[in-house]
Amino acid sequence: MKPVTAEGKMSMFPNPVQKWVRKPLLLIGTGMLISVLLISLVGPFLVPNDPLAVNMSERLQPPSEKYPLGTDHMGRCLFSRLAVGAQTTLGITALVIFSVIVIGIPVGLISGYAGGRLDAVLMRIVDGLIAFPEFVLAIAVAGFLGPSLINLMLSIVLVKWVRYARVVRGIVLSEREKEYVLAARVGGCSSWKILYRHLLPQILSPVLVLAALDVGTVILIISSLSYLGLGIQPPNPEWGAMLNDGRSYFQTFPELMFYPGSAILWVVLACNLIGDGLRDAIHETDPTF
Amino acid sequence: MTPLLEINRLSKCYPGRVNALVDVSFSLAEGECLGLVGESGSGKSTLAKLILRLETPDQGEILLDGAPLHALRGRALKNARKHVQVIFQDPTASLNPRLPIWKTVIEPLENYPDVSPSFLSGIRHAKRQMAAVLLDKVGLGPDVLDRVPAQLSGGQRQRVAIARSLSLQPKLLVCDEPTSSLDVSVQAQILNLLKGLKNDFNMSYLFISHDIAAVHFMSDRIAVLKKGRLVDVFASGQLFETRRHPYTRQFTNCQPM
Ligand SMILES: Nc1ncnc2c1ncn2[C@@H]1O[C@H](COP(=O)(O)OP(=O)(O)O)[C@@H](O)[C@H]1O
Numbered sequence: 001m002k003p004v005t006a007e008g009k010m011s012m013f014p015n016p017v018q019k020w021v022r023k024p025l026l027l028i029g030t031g032m033l034i035s036v037l038l039i040s041l042v043g044p045f046l047v048p049n050d051p052l053a054v055n056m057s058e059r060l061q062p063p064s065e066k067y068p069l070g071t072d073h074m075g076r077c078l079f080s081r082l083a084v085g086a087q088t089t090l091g092i093t094a095l096v097i098f099s100v101i102v103i104g105i106p107v108g109l110i111s112g113y114a115g116g117r118l119d120a121v122l123m124r125i126v127d128g129l130i131a132f133p134e135f136v137l138a139i140a141v142a143g144f145l146g147p148s149l150i151n152l153m154l155s156i157v158l159v160k161w162v163r164y165a166r167v168v169r170g171i172v173l174s175e176r177e178k179e180y181v182l183a184a185r186v187g188g189c190s191s192w193k194i195l196y197r198h199l200l201p202q203i204l205s206p207v208l209v210l211a212a213l214d215v216g217t218v219i220l221i222i223s224s225l226s227y228l229g230l231g232i233q234p235p236n237p238e239w240g241a242m243l244n245d246g247r248s249y250f251q252t253f254p255e256l257m258f259y260p261g262s263a264i265l266w267v268v269l270a271c272n273l274i275g276d277g278l279r280d281a282i283h284e285t286d287p288t289f
Numbered sequence: 290m291t292p293l294l295e296i297n298r299l300s301k302c303y304p305g306r307v308n309a310l311v312d313v314s315f316s317l318a319e320g321e322c323l324g325l326v327g328e329s330g331s332g333k334s335t336l337a338k339l340i341l342r343l344e345t346p347d348q349g350e351i352l353l354d355g356a357p358l359h360a361l362r363g364r365a366l367k368n369a370r371k372h373v374q375v376i377f378q379d380p381t382a383s384l385n386p387r388l389p390i391w392k393t394v395i396e397p398l399e400n401y402p403d404v405s406p407s408f409l410s411g412i413r414h415a416k417r418q419m420a421a422v423l424l425d426k427v428g429l430g431p432d433v434l435d436r437v438p439a440q441l442s443g444g445q446r447q448r449v450a451i452a453r454s455l456s457l458q459p460k461l462l463v464c465d466e467p468t469s470s471l472d473v474s475v476q477a478q479i480l481n482l483l484k485g486l487k488n489d490f491n492m493s494y495l496f497i498s499h500d501i502a503a504v505h506f507m508s509d510r511i512a513v514l515k516k517g518r519l520v521d522v523f524a525s526g527q528l529f530e531t532r533r534h535p536y537t538r539q540f541t542n543c544q545p546m
């Protein structure tokens with residue numbers, strides 16, 4: 001092997017920001033997501049109307065100065081409901097993804113590294129949960145627990161963590177026999193230190209990609225469960241619940257479903273672009289991934 | 290006098306009925322370099338991993354300074370382990386790709402705060418300084434401290450792995466084909482480095498290779514492993530004698546010296 005020259009080093013380790021900019025789809029996805037995040041953060045302070053205020057005399061209004069996107073079947077401002085609902089939808093999604101990662105990573109790490117009976121038991125649970133289509137299982141669990149915000153999140157976390165645990169375990173199984181891990185053991189590292197210092201960094205980027213791709217499906221499950229009446233309860237604005245509300249007026253006022261539907265599509269698309277772009281970017285630096 | 294390392298009737302069978310090691314016995318004296326040759330798949334790495342306690346033997350004993358290394362667990366194992374360190378074949382695989390070199394080199398010293406090698410006296414608290422001293426011992430300058438393995442050549446990476454293995458000043462260094470994945474031009478440099486370090490640090494070596502010339506250059510005695518069995522053990526100077534085992538002579542005949 002030849003010594004690496006200064007130029008060689010530069011091309012092997014490009015500035016991560018440069019890398020981000022060089023991927024147009026990643027950049028577009030990030031821009032789309034930031035725009036929604038901004039709306040969800042500042043929206044509630046800027047909305048022209050109270051999102052919960054019912055005004056039966058102004059039902060199903062077309063867009064006007066007072067109502068930028070018009071009103072729904074109860075005379076509530078659609079724009080205000082969308083902007084405030086963004087916070088609910090994105091907040092729940094972030095919480096669910098966070099919980100799923102916080103459960104899935106340790107379970108996968110311990111299962112893969114410890115092996116033996118503990119691994120067998122944990123993977124039996126994972127296999128059992130993964131056998132069901134996740135959407136069906138989420139509906140069943142949410143239906144069993146009863147409609148509430150906490151139960152909604154619980155049911156999604158329950159069906160989602162298993163995939164993370166399995167991916168993490170797979171990576172740990174292949175990494176634990178590599179010589180840098182063996183050398184760390186010979187050097188006196190405890191199992192705990194090997195897990196957090198040597199194995200955890202190896203799994204962070206794959207898990208990040210998985211999470212980015214999952215944001216879309218989590219939003220869809222939240223919206224679908226709300227649509228089925230198992231999620232966010234009326235009159236609180238949430239995109240899936242708004243979609244549900246608009247259902248009866250689909251023939252005459254399709255915009256009641258079009259606006260929340262587009263908002264969901266926008267975020268799902270953004271997250272998928274980010275997830276795909278991240279995966280490509282990681283693949284370039286680490287072809288084994 | 291008890292030998293530094295004594296192996297008694299060691300056997301290891303991997304799941305799937307692979308008898309990787311069968312009834313292997315030998316001993317290694319303090320300050321000695323024992324060469325271990327054998328073709329690929331003959332069980333050399335398995336023996337190394339058993340001595341390093343990365344695998345557990347099915348049968349037999351491993352005695353380090355007379356103490357049963359094979360039976361130790363937990364704290365006692367960690368304590369015994371600091372005396373036996375390792376250099377693996379592939380320096381790319383044996384360094385964490387994400388850790389800067391200086392962190393890799395001093396990791397064992399972090400794990401054993403009570404160990405104070407003589408060559409680190411006075412700077413035992415200063416991590417980067419210790420790393421620089423260790424790297425200097427293997428011929429690397431302080432400019433590599435903050436690099437990651439991908440920014441080094443193969444030979445440099447192997448030097449880093451050697452620096453790490455020295456950090457606890459072990460009694461025994463297990464070298465599992467330390468030059469096999471390196472360029473021919475670098476191999477001799479690494480062999481010379483290892484030979485010099487052995488004297489400077491007063492270590493014993495178990496030097497594993499399928500390159501009989503390298504083993505002959507490094508070792509005081511040579512052991513020959515064939516399909517998991519030890520077939521020949523002799524002083525290095527007797528390598529070319531006619532009474533060598535036929536398998537050993539096959540080795541010396543087919544490889545250019
Ligand atoms: N983890 C393992 N599981 C099953 N078989 C193994 C494992 N490691 C090594 N072996 C087998 O044991 C035998 C000896 O392997 P090894 O000790 O690596 O030989 P060497 O280092 O001399 O090339 C080979 O047949 C190999 O396939």
Ligand SMILES: [Mg+2]
Nearest residue numbers: 333334335466
């Ligand atoms: Mg080997």
